Amino acid sequence: MHAIFFILAALTITGASAAMCLRNLIHCVLALTLGFVGLALLYLFLGAQFVSFTQILVYVGAVAILAVFAIMMTRSAGPHPQPALSSFWITGCITALATFAVLAWAIIHSNIITPTPAQPAVSTNQIGDALMHSFALPLEIMGLLLTAALIGAVIIAMPQNRSSK
Amino acid sequence: MTPLTGYLLLSSLLFSIGLAGALTRRNAILVLIGIELMLNAANLNFIAFWRYGPHPEALTGILFTIFSISIAAAEAAVGLGIILAVYRHHKNIDLNHLNTMKG
Structure with a gap:
């Protein structure tokens, strides 16, 4: 390490x-x-x-x-007068601690035997090539998702009284 | 301890911190930030497995992380838009007081 x-x-x-x-x-x-x-x-x-x-x-x-x-x-x-944590914060902390304990136990007890490979040299050229060829469909879906999220965020955050007049 | 184990432990600790924040904080914006932290922990896992996996020339980990970052950006924009809309209705984004979804 x-x-x-x-x-x-x-x-x-x-x-x-x-x-x-x-x-x-x-x-x-x-x-x-x-x-x-x-x-x-x-x-x-x-x-x-x-x-x-x-x-x-x-x-x-x-x-x-x-x-x-x-x-x-x-x-x-x-600063706020009321407490920053919700009323059931003990349950939340216990849940997070238990999650970390289970994950750490699983990671430590799994024997990872792969040898450390040499540092791979990845250029932006290669990433663009992969995005345009083998990952073209996910890229298009991502563009659609971002457009939908853009329109949805604007519509949700727009004031409501604009439609009533 | 191999380097991969270190990265996986760091990522699970980051995930637990985000989970604790999302479960315990009362402000809705901080809950959203906790979810962002959990997504970042998953991204760190992708990159660590790409780096120490048997086929780093396949670029799958990097491309998954790029898509995941884009989805997280869309999620943050929509989430903060929803928080603004909720604030306009209730004048409050304290999650203990938000027990109705009807305007």
Whole structure:
């Protein structure tokens, strides 16, 4: 195991757990951005450059900004008098801990015997080639899904009184 | 411990953090963020299995991750749109008070 892996893993886990634990929602989203950057660096470390840059573009660039906008538009930033956790938080924590225990037990007790292959060299050229040839149908379906999501999000978020006049 | 085991453990820990956040937080936006964290854990698994699998030249892990990131972006846009619509109706996105779906 590499030291870089442990540093990046600590960065990611710190960002993710801070995003789920902090009380101020803006701080939560900033911590989440840290976790996403850590994940992008892990992808870079694994040799998937294109996925790493996509992660930064989509998650750090779009999803985090979208979440900040939603927090500001719903006026849920700032300190709250009521508790941040729901009433059944103990059950939720126990469920998450049990899930992690089962997953970790299964991972540790499975004997993975594949030898570590050499770092594969993947160029963006190859990814574009695969997207245009063997993965052309999923690409088209993805375009349809994104169009439907775009129209649906705009219609859902549009004010209701526009249709009544 | 092989490198693949380390990545799988990190990904399961990330999934559990996202699950704990989605189950325990009261704000709807943070529940959505927890779901995003769980999707990211799955993406890390795809990349780790692609890197340490027997056929890394097949590019399947990378392409699955790209499609998964696109689906997550669409999900975030629609989810935040729904949260804005709910806020306009109820003036509140506290999940303990949202017990009706009728406007």
